[in-house]
Amino acid sequence: MALRAALRTKCALSGFLSQPSSSSRHGRVCASTVLAAQQRSNSTSSKISVDFDQSTGVAVMHMKSPPVNSLSLDFLTEFCISLEKLEMDKSCRGLIITSSLPKVFSAGLDILEMYGKSPESCGEFWKAVQEMWLKLYSSNMVTVAAINGSSPAGGCLMSLTCDYRIMVDNPRYSIGLNETQLGIVAPFWFKDTMANTVGHRITEMALALGMLYSPAEALKIGLVDQIVPEEKLMSTAEQAMAKWLAIPAHARQLTKSMMRKPTVDRMTSKREADVQNFVSFITKDAIQNSLRVYLEMLKKRKA
């Protein structure tokens, strides 16, 4: 409810896809300049910026929340607002999600939202995580993840909700659902999303061992669809997008729905219980202790 209220308030306050350039009001301007301005629009919030090209119907969402694009409540709220606005804009048919930060796509859920927080805060946070997943996994747009850095846990989940994943081929980057390494457990809908992509057995091993894969390994198991050099990432994403957009929209959307609806329905039917499970699990002393140890390890590794 809090997320929905925040969404309503923020939507009302902020103009999203900004209006076409007002340059034509200032005397004579080149027609192509006006056209370009009308065809592109930009929206920026503190953690997300969106470039929308009306001539292609494709928006690029840049995650820009230093240091690691962790998925905090604020980040998720902004993310969902941006997504909802794009979804409502009938001229937007495709979305590419990428990171503006070097080396990191997204570090996954913000651990500080789960550590030392009240049950109420944990519950609100979890609802926002659910909302992000639901919106992305059932989006009518073609969604492409352009993964230009590490993408553990919630970052991997975000990528998995997209229709197509392209990752930069840098062995320093990794991707996977590594929750067990933090002493926590990926919920059933994280598991379902991964199993729908790479199959049951690979998911079983990957989750149990908290596996993080290099781009080449991720390609091998089908966790990502393509790996490319950094400089080719966006052009490859645009090419993939064009291929998906060439399919008649209703046929593509119905197919997506047919493939994903059972997973979405399972989650939505258990949504409340899932929040309760999360809150009671994450606030346990033993789990809080595991998160503390993991946070300390992250800090030590840095030192």
Ligand SMILES: CCCCCCCCCCC/C=C/C(=O)SCCNC(=O)CCNC(=O)[C@H](O)C(C)(C)COP(=O)(O)OP(=O)(O)OC[C@H]1O[C@@H](n2cnc3c(N)ncnc32)[C@H](O)[C@@H]1OP(=O)(O)O
């Ligand atoms: C019975 C069943 C019931 C089930 C109920 C549900 C159970 C709970 C389910 C919860 C699911 C959780 C999903 C998640 O996504 S958990 C998050 C997992 N993420 C990680 O493990 C990633 C950790 N981070 C890293 O590995 C690296 O930071 C990274 C490779 C991403 C980048 O490395 P880099 O060297 O560039 O950056 P630093 O490590 O130095 O990090 C910079 C600072 O950022 C802080 N940081 C990093 N990641 C996070 C994060 N996820 N949340 C919060 N903060 C993070 C890091 O500590 C550094 O901070 P300081 O600058 O203050 O030191």
